[in-house]
Amino acid sequence: MPELPEVETTCRGLAPHCIGRHLVTALVRNAQLRWPVPADLAQQVAGQAILSLTRRAKYLIVTLQRGTLILHLGMSGSLRIMDSNSPAGVHDHVDLVLDNGTCIRLRDPRRFGAVLWTQSDVLRHPLLENLGLEPLSDTFDAHYLHGCSRGRKVSIKTFLMDSHVVVGVGNIYANEALFHAGIRPTTPAGRLSRTRYARLTTAIRAILARAIEAGGSTLRDFVNSAGEAGYFQQQYMVYGRSGESCRVCAGSIKHMRQGQRSTFYCPHCQT
DNA sequence: CTTTTGACCTGACAGC
DNA sequence: TGCTGTCAGGTCAAAA
Structure with a gap:
């Protein structure tokens, strides 16, 4: 589920429901995520106000009064505002319980997600400190990408998905951006x-911005319902379309593997 | 240093 | 109806 637009949508959807509220406790039903959820999470967060909710790469950063929660959705995670009494499903691993009877509920079937706690400068956290540029920031441009690609032999698609270069470009949007830019993924x-x-860079920015806008349309349903409709409404040009005809030239979309990830491209439009 | 590979985990689906 | 194999939106850590 989560590429950058989904994480951004989640961030915007959660914010109005939790900014300024206090956390009562954290209920951890299964601590075995990508890394163990800190055993003392409940004691750490209890009684603290949520000061802000921001995003860096695909990490959600929940700033409390005396520390910071770092959340990641992995491959299958989602966060939802729920009534804290509503029955938890098998994959509902963590509730961050708020002072108004609701909670932020993490559901993550594959458990590649993360819930971490730090009291140091969150941007210096080992997981965050070496991240590349935000693709929607002003400094992310052709000069930057061209500069840090010199001497690199990896394919442009693998390069785009390297979070030390640019963050938030996952498999779907790497495929789509390369199509829009007319670039063969193996170059x-x-x-x-x-x-x-x-x-x-123009293609990446445009695609991500459009996807975030589409996700925005689902925000009003964020409470107690699926917030994922916007994602699937996207009409992909190449992703998942192997054997189908290109929407531009009508040629056949090809599929291949690059570093255990699926790549889709149009051999005619992408050179 | 760069690049590649393996690992983590569950669910959905195709094919036998 | 099972069973097996493959694949899935991420990304760190270790090996080459």
Whole structure:
């Protein structure tokens, strides 16, 4: 489920329900996520106000008065505002219980997600300190990508998905952005011209921004309901369309694997 | 340093 | 109806 637009949508959807509220406790039903949920999480967060909810890469950062929660949705996680008395499903692993009878409930069937706690500068946390640029920031441009790709032999698609270069570009949007930029996913990153990186950065920004807008339409349903409709409403140009005809040239969309991930592209439109 | 591979975990689905 | 194998939106850690 979660690429950057979904995490951003989650962040915006949760914020009005929890900013300024106090956490009563944390209820951990299953601590075995990507990393163990801290055993003392409830004691750490109890009684503290939620000061802000922000996003860095695909991490959600919940700033409390005396520490910070770092949340990640992994491959299958979702966060929802629920009545704290509502029965938990098998994959509802953590509730952050608020002072108004609701909770932020983490559901994550595959348990690749994370709930971590830090009292240090969160941006210096080992998971966050070496992250690349935000794709929607002003500094993310052709000059940046061109510069850090010099000498790199990895394919442009693998390069795009490297979070030390740029964050938030997952498998779906890497495929889609390369189609929009007309770039073959297998091209070595170090061989692309600045001009082609300009097309690519424009494509990445446009696609992510559009996906976030689409996700925004689901925000009003964020409480007690599925907040995922916006995601599936996207009409993909290549992702998941192998064997189907290209929406631009009508040629056949091809499928291949790059580093255990599925790649889809149009051999005619992407060179 | 860069690049590749394995690992984590469950659920859905295709094919026998 | 089972069973087995493959695949899925992420990304760290270890090996090469």
